[in-house]
Amino acid sequence: xxxxxQHPSRVICKSGTSVKxxxxxxxxxxxxxxWYRQFPKQSLMLMATSNEGSKATYEQGVEKDKFLIxxxxxxxxxxxxxxxxxxxxxxxxxxxxxxxxxxYFGAGTRLSVL
Amino acid sequence: KQxxxxxxxxxxxPEGENLVLNCxxxxxxxxxxQWFRQDPGKGLTSLLLIQSxxxxxxxxxxxxxxxxxxxxxxLYIAASQPGDSATYLCAGLYNQGGKLIFGQxxxxxxxx
Numbered sequence: 001x002x003x004x005x006q007h008p009s010r011v012i013c014k015s016g017t018s019v020k021x022x023x024x025x026x027x028x029x030x031x032x033x034x035w036y037r038q039f040p041k042q043s044l045m046l047m048a049t050s051n052e053g054s055k056a057t058y059e060q061g062v063e064k065d066k067f068l069i070x071x072x073x074x075x076x077x078x079x080x081x082x083x084x085x086x087x088x089x090x091x092x093x094x095x096x097x098x099x100x101x102x103x104y105f106g107a108g109t110r111l112s113v114l
Numbered sequence: 115k116q117x118x119x120x121x122x123x124x125x126x127x128p129e130g131e132n133l134v135l136n137c138x139x140x141x142x143x144x145x146x147x148q149w150f151r152q153d154p155g156k157g158l159t160s161l162l163l164i165q166s167x168x169x170x171x172x173x174x175x176x177x178x179x180x181x182x183x184x185x186x187x188x189l190y191i192a193a194s195q196p197g198d199s200a201t202y203l204c205a206g207l208y209n210q211g212g213k214l215i216f217g218q219x220x221x222x223x224x225x226x
Contacts, residue, residue: 043216093157097212107157
């Protein structure tokens with residue numbers, strides 16, 4: 001099956017620093033990738049839809065200047081959490097869409113902001 | 115508003131028991147419905163996907179059904195095993211843009 005690689009799997013940073021998370025489709029090209037956030041014991045909430053070569057589409061309530069998304073190639077999308085604060089601590093998961101609206105998910109990134 | 119709800123939030127069963135997980139959705143204009151498994155601190159593993167034109171899908175000990183008219187889907191797990199312990203999420207696809215609406219998940223614990 002299709003593989004989506006997400007890196008890093010865990011990051012701990014100080015408040016005020018920026019953190020970049022990478023999402024790669026390893027064996028297929030993905031014109032569309034998605035970024036989700038999951039708080040403990042809660043479900044996944046879509047943050048934004050990332051389209052190759054164009055600006056990301058953000059969900060209501062998600063600050064685009066806070067969560068920068070770059071989808072520069074058909075196999076790579078990045079999410080940068082700028083000036084991270086403790087409330088940004090969460091589990092971030094990406095997915096890449098293949099055919100028939102099937103999404104393949106990365107393993108997630110656990111962000112802890114001190 | 116499109117919402118997906120899963121009940122119960124947690125379920126504990128003895129090994130070997132058959133069980134059913136429930137998922138309901140408010141908008142029947144659904145393209146497909148997918149069931150995922152999530153282990154603690156991990157990403158999602160897709161288990162079954164049911165297209166809107168289908169009634170059920172089967173994979174091994176798993177069977178998922180979809181009833182659009184009632185806005186419900188079920189995931190049936192036969193002969194449960196401790197290795198089935200995980201959180202199970204259902205998600206509905208509501209547009210061709212690919213936006214998935216997730217339920218809150220059911221945390222399953224299968225006791226040996």
